[in-house]
Amino acid sequence: MGWVDELPHVLWAFRTQKKTSNLETPFSLMYGIEAMIPAEIGVPFARTLSVIENEEELRLNLNLLEERRELALFREHNYKRQLKKYYDSRVQVCKLYAGDFVFRNNEASGQEPSGKLAPTWEVPYRVKEVLSKGAYKLEKLDGIEVPRT
Template structure:
């Protein structure tokens, strides 16, 4: 399929050249067939693009049905993944999630600005993507209700 999309004809294997096949026997009409294949090349490419788009839509639909969407609001308590900025791995038994933090500001497209629980900003961390954050259920359960 990729060969025909690039060159406008199907590839021939050496065995097909040695053993007479209808394709080889019609060698005189081959030029005419090649021109017909070239005329249909754009249509083949369009059909391949449509199939690719349909496949990607099916993948996205499957992914969206399996993934739980999670968003945070300002004031939510979260853990952040400490593997994102540490230079050396502390070991496989080290905790993956680090310190409870509070979401200070919701930025665009899944980015969040965090602060420590006492309200001080964290300049070295900057923004955090939602993939690096998880809900802190312990603090959520212990937090006073306003």
């Protein structure tokens, strides 16, 4: 059995953990309240008693669920915008021009057999033409254009 037995526990942990991006749990966004573990239901905690006894509060939470989801969506967009800003501030753009020498990744072209001891890069190529948005036409050093670049 192994990992199959652990799957419900992993799913429970994922669904009840607050996400960094929106500060909400998937469970609470689905059902409108925070999940309770079975041990909480059996023991009379203040939170357990208030949720179980107060039907009106549960209905109100369901009515406000759409607003809560929209707020979580807003937070998630804001979080992603901050991540993009952080990434963009640290990325270094490398511009190539016609005539520059480059290496091509062997995995992308599949020219050489791949494996643990296979070469990572192919022989140097020359940039023949700069197309757009990081696309280039390459040629071998003897002037023969390389297909599919």
